[in-house]
Amino acid sequence: EITDELAEAQRFLDNYDAAAEAVYYKSSINWWNYNTNISDHNLQIAIDYSLEVAKFDKNASSVASQFNLSRYDDRMRRQLSYIVNLGTSAMKDETKLQRLAAVSAEMESIYSRATVRMDDGRELALEPGLTKLLATSRNYDELLEAWQKWRDVSGREMREKYEEFVELSNEAIRNNGYSDTGAYWRSWYETENFEQILEGLYEDIHPLYKELHTYTRRKLIEKYGEDKFPRSRHIPAHLLGNMWAQSWNNLLDFLQPYDKESVDVTPVMQRLNYTAVKMFELSDDFFGSLGLERMPAEFWNHSMIVKPNDRDVVCHASAWDFSNGKDFRIKQCTEITMDDLITVHHEMGHIEYYLLYKNQPIVFRKGANPGFHEAVGDVISLSVRTPKHLREIGLLQDITDDEESDINFLLSIALDRVAFIPFGYLIDQWRWRVFSGEITPATYNEKWWQLRCRYQGISPPVERTEEDFDPGAKYHIPGNTPYIRYFVSYILQFQLHDAVCKAAGHSGPLHKCDIYRSHEAGDLLRDVLSLGSSLPWPDALEKITGQRNMNASSMLTYFDPLYEWLKQENIKAGDATGWEDACPQNIPPG
Numbered sequence: 001e002i003t004d005e006l007a008e009a010q011r012f013l014d015n016y017d018a019a020a021e022a023v024y025y026k027s028s029i030n031w032w033n034y035n036t037n038i039s040d041h042n043l044q045i046a047i048d049y050s051l052e053v054a055k056f057d058k059n060a061s062s063v064a065s066q067f068n069l070s071r072y073d074d075r076m077r078r079q080l081s082y083i084v085n086l087g088t089s090a091m092k093d094e095t096k097l098q099r100l101a102a103v104s105a106e107m108e109s110i111y112s113r114a115t116v117r118m119d120d121g122r123e124l125a126l127e128p129g130l131t132k133l134l135a136t137s138r139n140y141d142e143l144l145e146a147w148q149k150w151r152d153v154s155g156r157e158m159r160e161k162y163e164e165f166v167e168l169s170n171e172a173i174r175n176n177g178y179s180d181t182g183a184y185w186r187s188w189y190e191t192e193n194f195e196q197i198l199e200g201l202y203e204d205i206h207p208l209y210k211e212l213h214t215y216t217r218r219k220l221i222e223k224y225g226e227d228k229f230p231r232s233r234h235i236p237a238h239l240l241g242n243m244w245a246q247s248w249n250n251l252l253d254f255l256q257p258y259d260k261e262s263v264d265v266t267p268v269m270q271r272l273n274y275t276a277v278k279m280f281e282l283s284d285d286f287f288g289s290l291g292l293e294r295m296p297a298e299f300w301n302h303s304m305i306v307k308p309n310d311r312d313v314v315c316h317a318s319a320w321d322f323s324n325g326k327d328f329r330i331k332q333c334t335e336i337t338m339d340d341l342i343t344v345h346h347e348m349g350h351i352e353y354y355l356l357y358k359n360q361p362i363v364f365r366k367g368a369n370p371g372f373h374e375a376v377g378d379v380i381s382l383s384v385r386t387p388k389h390l391r392e393i394g395l396l397q398d399i400t401d402d403e404e405s406d407i408n409f410l411l412s413i414a415l416d417r418v419a420f421i422p423f424g425y426l427i428d429q430w431r432w433r434v435f436s437g438e439i440t441p442a443t444y445n446e447k448w449w450q451l452r453c454r455y456q457g458i459s460p461p462v463e464r465t466e467e468d469f470d471p472g473a474k475y476h477i478p479g480n481t482p483y484i485r486y487f488v489s490y491i492l493q494f495q496l497h498d499a500v501c502k503a504a505g506h507s508g509p510l511h512k513c514d515i516y517r518s519h520e521a522g523d524l525l526r527d528v529l530s531l532g533s534s535l536p537w538p539d540a541l542e543k544i545t546g547q548r549n550m551n552a553s554s555m556l557t558y559f560d561p562l563y564e565w566l567k568q569e570n571i572k573a574g575d576a577t578g579w580e581d582a583c584p585q586n587i588p589p590g
């Protein structure tokens with residue numbers, strides 16, 4: 001009797017996989033067409049079909065929930081429980097489900113199509129115009145104009161839609177028994193005291209971040225003048241080389257302490273007439289050198305790797321799995337910069353993960369946890385960015401191997417990996433509290449800046465009010481993409497880097513490791529990434545690193561020489577670290 005039921009459950013799962021592949025293939029094609037050609041026509045097709053997907057999910061969920069899970073092995077139980085768990089497809093009212101999809105798409109469209117008209121007449125989109133301006137301008141007022149106008153044309157335009165979105169998302173999710181959308185998102189980590197663990201990791205990195213913040217603030221004061229900086233010792237948010245101050249590596253030209261060849265190879269890439277295809281081929285070659293999967297023909301034929309000039313597209317980069325085990329694509333408005341070379345590796349890491357778990361049952365074709373998916377490409381770029389590797393691929397000439405070059409290099413990595421930590425932490429602190437109702441629309445912006453001032457030590461360069469909706473100026477809010485995954489990834493990637501470097505037989509400081517051409521490293525990655533989400537993530541992490549929990553020690557060891565150097569520099573300059581929790585009351589004169 002049990003064997004019959006087991007056989008019946010297995011038949012259900014096999015049929016489910018075949019049917020789901022077809023439904024999800026069609027759905028992803030629809031959304032791909034909309035993202036690569038934003039039009040009402042493409043939107044309507046995608047939204048209409050999303051109702052079919054919800055029906056399919058609901059039906060599968062009700063059938064799957066009839067099996068008595070206690071009788072099956074872990075793998076079957078896990079597969080069935082994923083099918084039962086619906087997400088927003090659980091929305092009972094079809095009109096509301098349609099509205100949820102529409103309001104999400106409308107916010108993403110506002111963000112993706114927004115352009116800023118500068119006082120001098122330039123009309124700039126976020127990519128490439130405003131991104132390049134924030135990265136390269138050293139003019140306080142020009143930076144402020146771009147920073148403020150971007151928020152006017154993006155976040156400000158979508159505030160009401162976001163309020164409606166929160167209500168609809170919570171209504172749908174509550175049908176699965178979750179208290180709110182944030183609780184559902186956190187459930188993916190299957191970790192009891194998840195929020196406490198995250199707070200602990202943030203505390204572990206905070207001392208290092210404070211030293212980097214102090215050093216950077218001092219250099220910025222030298223450049224822009226003391227009078228531009230608030231007495232609360234925050235850094236004005238528009239001066240960090242990035243629209244959201246989430247990574248500061250575009251300041252390397254004047255933050256780099258020792259006069260050596262810069263590891264920001266953007267100028268060299270441009271001088272060598274690099275193309276987007278060349279950047280993707282570099283990354284594909286690196287994965288191949290590890291014995292991992294090369295990109296299939298469909299990838300090269302169907303990806304969109306440069307911004308088209310004849311239609312509106314969602315430029316924010318993403319990697320797509322069309323659920324048929326063959327079609328995988330990247331959509332990226334690639335510019336010839338080092339920032340984008342890093343993003344290419346990040347996106348290719350997603351595709352590599354897709355390729356490695358493509359034969360898993362469809363519900364297991366996910367990261368061990370969402371942070372794993374974000375970490376794969378970044379682990380590779382930790383090797384690619386070493387001076388040793390950059391010279392090997394012809395992007396760096398004469399590297400000297402000495403203490404000063406080490407500090408220059410570690411600073412370049414810290415400016416996006418360490419600077420990012422408080423940003424990666426605070427986005428979902430805000431969003432979880434919005435979903436739970438603790439933060440109401442009346443205080444959306446005030447609470448946002450409280451978190452930005454407290455955790456990042458940055459402050460708004462101009463007055464902010466509740467007319468503004470600054471969270472909406474960052475893709476992942478209108479794009480409804482969870483963000484704690486990047487914080488988790490930034491901790492995990494150093495644990496993974498540590499493990500693959502050991503497998504590659506690396507000896508010496510971790511920051512000098514380049515796993516290029518190591519099949520041992522590749523085999524370790526293949527063994528674990530091909531599991532997808534079929535095992536709980538501590539099992540996956542243990543297979544690679546021997547540890548079952550996230551910890552910051554690999555990251556702190558990696559940056560230790562820089563931490564000591566920054567502390568000395570800040571003491572020598574007599575510069576106290578830290579800033580006031582609260583945002584400055586008075587904004588310095590612009």
Ligand SMILES: O=C(CCC(O)(O)[C@H](Cc1ccccc1)NC(=O)c1ccccc1)N[C@@H](Cc1ccccc1)C(=O)O
Nearest residue numbers: 246316317318319320343346347350373374378479481486
């Ligand atoms: O957003 C991204 C890269 C885009 C992505 O690859 O993470 C993309 C975001 C996305 C877009 C649309 C729908 C859902 C998510 N994620 C993926 O393409 C993806 C996500 C999960 C599994 C497989 C692919 N990076 C973050 C953080 C970051 C990471 C690494 C370097 C710099 C910055 C950011 O830019 O703030």
Ligand SMILES: [Zn+2]
Nearest residue numbers: 346350373374
């Ligand atoms: Zn990603």
